[in-house]
Amino acid sequence: MNNKITQLFDIHYPIIQAGMVWCSGWRLASAVSNAGGLGVIGSGSMKPDVLREHIQKCRLNTSSNFAVNVPLFSSYTIDHMKVIIEEKVPIVFTSAGNPSIWTQKLKSHSIVVVHVISNVKFALKAVDAGVDALVCEGFEAGGHNGREETTTFCLIPLIKKHVHLPLIAAGGIASGKSMLAAMVLGADAVQIGTRFVVAEESSAHLNFKKKVLSLKDGDTVLTLKELTPVRMIKNDFYNHLKEAYLNNASVNELEKLLGKGRAKNGMFLGDLIDGELEIGQVSSLLDVIEPASSIVEEIMREYNILKSEIMKL
Amino acid sequence: MNNKITQLFDIHYPIIQAGMVWCSGWRLASAVSNAGGLGVIGSGSMKPDVLREHIQKCRLNTSSNFAVNVPLFSSYTIDHMKVIIEEKVPIVFTSAGNPSIWTQKLKSHSIVVVHVISNVKFALKAVDAGVDALVCEGFEAGGHNGREETTTFCLIPLIKKHVHLPLIAAGGIASGKSMLAAMVLGADAVQIGTRFVVAEESSAHLNFKKKVLSLKDGDTVLTLKELTPVRMIKNDFYNHLKEAYLNNASVNELEKLLGKGRAKNGMFLGDLIDGELEIGQVSSLLDVIEPASSIVEEIMREYNILKSEIMKL
Numbered sequence: 001m002n003n004k005i006t007q008l009f010d011i012h013y014p015i016i017q018a019g020m021v022w023c024s025g026w027r028l029a030s031a032v033s034n035a036g037g038l039g040v041i042g043s044g045s046m047k048p049d050v051l052r053e054h055i056q057k058c059r060l061n062t063s064s065n066f067a068v069n070v071p072l073f074s075s076y077t078i079d080h081m082k083v084i085i086e087e088k089v090p091i092v093f094t095s096a097g098n099p100s101i102w103t104q105k106l107k108s109h110s111i112v113v114v115h116v117i118s119n120v121k122f123a124l125k126a127v128d129a130g131v132d133a134l135v136c137e138g139f140e141a142g143g144h145n146g147r148e149e150t151t152t153f154c155l156i157p158l159i160k161k162h163v164h165l166p167l168i169a170a171g172g173i174a175s176g177k178s179m180l181a182a183m184v185l186g187a188d189a190v191q192i193g194t195r196f197v198v199a200e201e202s203s204a205h206l207n208f209k210k211k212v213l214s215l216k217d218g219d220t221v222l223t224l225k226e227l228t229p230v231r232m233i234k235n236d237f238y239n240h241l242k243e244a245y246l247n248n249a250s251v252n253e254l255e256k257l258l259g260k261g262r263a264k265n266g267m268f269l270g271d272l273i274d275g276e277l278e279i280g281q282v283s284s285l286l287d288v289i290e291p292a293s294s295i296v297e298e299i300m301r302e303y304n305i306l307k308s309e310i311m312k313l
Numbered sequence: 314m315n316n317k318i319t320q321l322f323d324i325h326y327p328i329i330q331a332g333m334v335w336c337s338g339w340r341l342a343s344a345v346s347n348a349g350g351l352g353v354i355g356s357g358s359m360k361p362d363v364l365r366e367h368i369q370k371c372r373l374n375t376s377s378n379f380a381v382n383v384p385l386f387s388s389y390t391i392d393h394m395k396v397i398i399e400e401k402v403p404i405v406f407t408s409a410g411n412p413s414i415w416t417q418k419l420k421s422h423s424i425v426v427v428h429v430i431s432n433v434k435f436a437l438k439a440v441d442a443g444v445d446a447l448v449c450e451g452f453e454a455g456g457h458n459g460r461e462e463t464t465t466f467c468l469i470p471l472i473k474k475h476v477h478l479p480l481i482a483a484g485g486i487a488s489g490k491s492m493l494a495a496m497v498l499g500a501d502a503v504q505i506g507t508r509f510v511v512a513e514e515s516s517a518h519l520n521f522k523k524k525v526l527s528l529k530d531g532d533t534v535l536t537l538k539e540l541t542p543v544r545m546i547k548n549d550f551y552n553h554l555k556e557a558y559l560n561n562a563s564v565n566e567l568e569k570l571l572g573k574g575r576a577k578n579g580m581f582l583g584d585l586i587d588g589e590l591e592i593g594q595v596s597s598l599l600d601v602i603e604p605a606s607s608i609v610e611e612i613m614r615e616y617n618i619l620k621s622e623i624m625k626l
Binding site: 308 | 316432433451452453460461462463464465466467468470471474484485486488490491493494495496497498499529530531534535559561594595597598619620621623624626
């Protein structure tokens with residue numbers, strides 16, 4: 001394939017593996033890049049020295065391009081960016097913060113910058129900041145998300161109408177079918193998180209992977225909108241949150257209830273009861289744990305078959 | 314076009330106009346049916362004698378098939394069904410209730426029955442009830458909606474995986490582009506509400522139509538989940554609801570606050586402040602009031618162009 005995104009990232013297929021805390025280290029990122037997509041290291045769960053190690057190992061394990069995702073609200077952001085520049089990471093995805101602070105700095109080091117948005121307002125801000133492409137993340141996506149609750153089906157055409165940058169659709173995409181639908185809506189590529197959480201190379205705990213494969217529709221929820229909105233599994237921890245909401249918990253009380261380390265406990269250490277288990281709605285369509293390369297191959301196979309059969313619709 | 318849905322309804326294009334309270338009477342329904350889609354009279358805002366009048370006028374104004382939508386929680390359901398059977402309406406869409414109660418009765422009168430669902434559980438119940446097709450309504454849709462918040466992008470492939478009936482996608486669809494995306498995801502047809510609310514023939518008040526055309530992303534919300542979840546515009550009435558939620562309003566208090574006639578006041582009488590203004594997320598993509606026939610033609614033109622260009626993706 002050859003389009004704006006494959007050219008921008010110098011990759012074979014317009015499939016981006018989402019940078020995800022506790023799931024996407026060098027193993028997953030290098031596997032996806034080796035399969036022809038773009039692997040993304042999720043720095044949100046790494047200290048700067050750990051990030052450096054992952055970047056170096058990723059480079060050792062793939063000769064293809066890869067990226068690092070940096071949530072801009074992290075207290076490590078400055079140190080992470082230092083590591084990224086020193087290690088000459090070719091592509092950075094910024095999220096959850098103001099892109100104007102880092103975009104030009106990164107670009108001055110010839111780094112391609114992509115920013116994650118979930119509404120028109122921040123899309124236009126990212127354009128002003130000079131980013132090279134946008135990830136448009138719909139309401140159905142796992143993990144951190146926007147407050148407007150705009151779904152992938154509405155968000156992609158809407159951003160396309162307002163912005164002339166290459167667009168990467170995120171949220172609800174896990175197959176060649178959903179990839180083609182996203183491209184029809186106007187995306188140039190897709191970012192896939194949930195399906196790569198259950199890849200063999202994902203560092204998610206096996207308990208978490210199995211839990212993800214067992215989910216049905218309605219088993220995830222976008223919550224904690226008063227802090228940073230996040231889509232997670234409705235487990236016991238979520239029930240405590242729900243109770244707190246019913247008791248009119250303040251933002252402080254919610255923060256206290258959330259505490260520290262819950263995402264690690266849930267996704268990396270496998271505590272399905274008290275952990276925070278971030279995952280997308282599309283989990284209800286997934287059945288197997290398989291290598292990242294099989295995921296990329298199957299998606300591209302299905303995408304190409306559907307494309308050739310579309311005249312029948 | 315020729316597929317399971319065009320055959321089932323005997324229509325030219327797999328475009329269904331959603332049955333909508335205060336918007337879709339005989340004028341809109343007959344215009345859509347005359348344009349080659351399926352017009353649907355929304356009985357939810359009609360007394361039985363008014364419904365009868367709309368059915369008769371619709372028949373006078375189109376020689377094509379049309380349908381009636383019946384929300385099964387209505388106190389008029391029994392009377393509405395009597396009118397529908399007496400007037401020999403060929404197709405009925407049932408929603409918001411248990412399909413097992415009415416499906417066989419309607420089918421015994423040779424009426425095609427379609428049921429609206431938003432999760433797998435009710436899809437399977439509708440299959441058991443013997444319906445002929447399903448409308449799968451995503452979280453982004455306007456008006457009454459499901460509690461699971463599953464979006465169109467996730468819902469269509471999920472229902473397709475569990476059910477072998479013809480599927481009609483609803484929620485977020487307003488263009489040839491989104492129609493093709495829905496078909497790629499596995500739908501056999503699309504149901505379009507929001508875009509037909511602003512059709513010339515829609516009985517929505519001009520104030521409401523203009524308000525819909527002014528909406529941006531994030532201007533609608535799915536609320537009142539404790540009663541019947543409904544997507545509406547965030548106007549002053551919604552702000553009162555929000556306040557009530559912050560004050561831990563009981564279900565009774567919410568019902569009292571909602572009161573009677575708010576949807577009529579908002580959508581039919583044009584009270585943008587205190588009215589209940591039901592509309593979908595896709596409103597942020599709409600710009601013009603135009604005849605229903607232009608809407609159907611433009612959607613089909615865009616759909617066919619995109620389909621022929623898809624090999625470029």
